[in-house]
Amino acid sequence: MQQFLQSVYDLIVETSTNLPADVRRAIRHARTLEDQGTRAALSLSTIAQNIGMAEANVSPICQDTGMPTFIIHCPVGADQITMKRQIREAVAQATKDSKLRTNSVDSLTGENTGDNLGPGTPVIHFEQWERNDIEVKLILKGGGCENKNIQYSLPAEIPGLGKAGRDLDGIRKCVMHSVYQAQGQGCSAGVIGVGIGGDRTTGYELAKHQLFRKLDDVNPNEDLRKLEDYVMENANKLGIGTMGFGGQVTLLGCKVGVMNRLPASFFVSVAYNCWAYRRQGVVLDAVTGEIREWSYERGSEVPMENAALDQAAPVEEAPSPAIAAAVQAEAPARQREIVLQTPISEEQIRELKVGDVVIINGTMHTGRDALHKYLMDHDAPVDLSGAAIYHCGPVMSKDQAGNWQVRAAGPTTSIREEPYQGDIIKKFGIRAVIGKGGMGPKTLAALNEHGGVYLNAIGGAAQYYARCFKKVEGVDFMEFGIPEAMWHLETEGFAAIVTMDSHGNSLHADVEKNSLQKLEQFKEPVFI
Numbered sequence: 001m002q003q004f005l006q007s008v009y010d011l012i013v014e015t016s017t018n019l020p021a022d023v024r025r026a027i028r029h030a031r032t033l034e035d036q037g038t039r040a041a042l043s044l045s046t047i048a049q050n051i052g053m054a055e056a057n058v059s060p061i062c063q064d065t066g067m068p069t070f071i072i073h074c075p076v077g078a079d080q081i082t083m084k085r086q087i088r089e090a091v092a093q094a095t096k097d098s099k100l101r102t103n104s105v106d107s108l109t110g111e112n113t114g115d116n117l118g119p120g121t122p123v124i125h126f127e128q129w130e131r132n133d134i135e136v137k138l139i140l141k142g143g144g145c146e147n148k149n150i151q152y153s154l155p156a157e158i159p160g161l162g163k164a165g166r167d168l169d170g171i172r173k174c175v176m177h178s179v180y181q182a183q184g185q186g187c188s189a190g191v192i193g194v195g196i197g198g199d200r201t202t203g204y205e206l207a208k209h210q211l212f213r214k215l216d217d218v219n220p221n222e223d224l225r226k227l228e229d230y231v232m233e234n235a236n237k238l239g240i241g242t243m244g245f246g247g248q249v250t251l252l253g254c255k256v257g258v259m260n261r262l263p264a265s266f267f268v269s270v271a272y273n274c275w276a277y278r279r280q281g282v283v284l285d286a287v288t289g290e291i292r293e294w295s296y297e298r299g300s301e302v303p304m305e306n307a308a309l310d311q312a313a314p315v316e317e318a319p320s321p322a323i324a325a326a327v328q329a330e331a332p333a334r335q336r337e338i339v340l341q342t343p344i345s346e347e348q349i350r351e352l353k354v355g356d357v358v359i360i361n362g363t364m365h366t367g368r369d370a371l372h373k374y375l376m377d378h379d380a381p382v383d384l385s386g387a388a389i390y391h392c393g394p395v396m397s398k399d400q401a402g403n404w405q406v407r408a409a410g411p412t413t414s415i416r417e418e419p420y421q422g423d424i425i426k427k428f429g430i431r432a433v434i435g436k437g438g439m440g441p442k443t444l445a446a447l448n449e450h451g452g453v454y455l456n457a458i459g460g461a462a463q464y465y466a467r468c469f470k471k472v473e474g475v476d477f478m479e480f481g482i483p484e485a486m487w488h489l490e491t492e493g494f495a496a497i498v499t500m501d502s503h504g505n506s507l508h509a510d511v512e513k514n515s516l517q518k519l520e521q522f523k524e525p526v527f528i
């Protein structure tokens with residue numbers, strides 16, 4: 001088993017940096033379904049470009065490299081203790097090499113262990129089998145989409161869909177609702193794994209295990225096959241679309257499994273995975289530990305370029321005109337591209353409307369959960385008047401000269417900062433909040449009152465955005481850990497779309513309202 005550690009390391013790198021072929025095909029297909037020029041088409045083209053960049057740079061597709069979860073099948077007698085130790089070593093090494101973000105945080109103190117090792121991380125499951133080789137499968141599922149997992153207990157009253165009983169039709173309602181409630185916050189278009197039955201724990205586990213299925217497989221259980229097909233067809237009519245911008249494609253896959261339950265319980269558990277659907281596996285020689293084959297067709301076989309579609313968005317060169325063209329086609333009357341240099345004035349902000357594209361140059365500051373909580377009752381270490389604050393927990397490392405470099409830096413889900421954001425905007429005079437998934441009424445009111453704007457960046461596009469950060473000007477609060485620290489970044493050409501403006505408009509509120517209306521058309525029984 002000399003090669004075991006190296007093989008697991010290679011698996012981690014592949015999973016984090018190279019999206020498998022079945023997922024790439026689903027995203028390619030999604031691109032053909034969206035009308036060119038819409039925000040959804042533009043987002044998918046950015047996503048496609050990001051996938052290509054991650055592969056070429058051998059760098060994380062998304063900065064949130066998730067909870068490393070390993071499922072190992074091995075022959076009777078295989079040394080599980082050594083395998084476990086080597087998996088942990090491989091995780092620590094991959095973290096050191098910036099292939100994984102430092103993602104293991106003490107739940108009580110908030111301290112980051114810095115190497116992805118700690119109580120409960122990584123997750124390692126062993127299972128024996130009768131074959132004489134070893135299979136190691138890995139999924140890297142990020143926190144934003146994990147937060148959109150949901151568990152239903154039937155019977156229930158489902159918002160928009162009414163009564164859901166303990167039958168296939170009740171299950172159908174839960175699954176449709178699960179897609180609706182995620183909106184764009186789990187970086188749609190997503191893939192859902194559904195677990196029917198079990199207890200609360202095994203139900204979720206079953207749901208997550210469904211995410212190891214191939215996107216193009218066919219469920220051998222006829223009822224479940226029908227349910228999967230139904231959900232794929234109809235959830236895509238909810239109009240949530242990529243990143244919750246509206247559009248034809250909300251779901252890339254739906255996989256349902258079933259297990260027995262207790263007479264008193266009936267759980268339907270849903271594991272929501274973002275488009276950055278990172279799972280891969282290797283079959284190893286049980287004697288040497290060498291990789292014999294990959295469990296999923298590798299991404300390199302399916303390039304992400306699409307000549308016809310890329311033409312409409314020549315992002316390689318200059319993302320901004322492409323975005324501008326895209327928005328123009330959707331809302332010709334309002335299309336504008338505005339370049340802003342930080343610090344930004346109130347006048348400049350008041351000019352902006354939902355749908356505008358903003359290109360930010362100048363200094364940008366990252367800040368997420370720990371910083372927002374801190375700023376509520378402390379001063380900021382730098383002047384934030386007119387500032388742009390970026391909800392982002394980047395992957396950072398030092399180059400040979402000892403300077404910090406941004407390795408991956410997409411947005412995080414902004415709604416977590418809803419309790420703080422409005423107060424912080426007003427207290428410090430912030431003008432632009434950048435993140436993904438949108439924010440709520442309190443923030444919208446503060447944007448209106450103070451003169452601020454919310455900009456939605458494309459979730460998961462961590463390589464795409466990393467290249468906009470030309471230099472690290474400084475960092476505060478390293479004690480919060482790398483993702484939570486406040487990074488001051490010299491920025492050039494950071495493009496994002498205004499989805500909440502200073503006049504009370506919110507694209508997120510509109511899409512949520514419209515999709516609830518659309519959900520209501522699925523109230524009538526289908527499986528009886």
Ligand SMILES: O=C(O)C[C@H](O)C(=O)O
Nearest residue numbers: 064142143144393412413
């Ligand atoms: O933690 C992050 O960087 C992002 C997170 O996965 C999210 O989707 O909000």
Ligand code: SF4
Nearest residue numbers: 062142144187274460
């Ligand atoms: S930021 Fe989006 S793409 Fe990345 S892990 Fe979170 S949900 Fe997934």
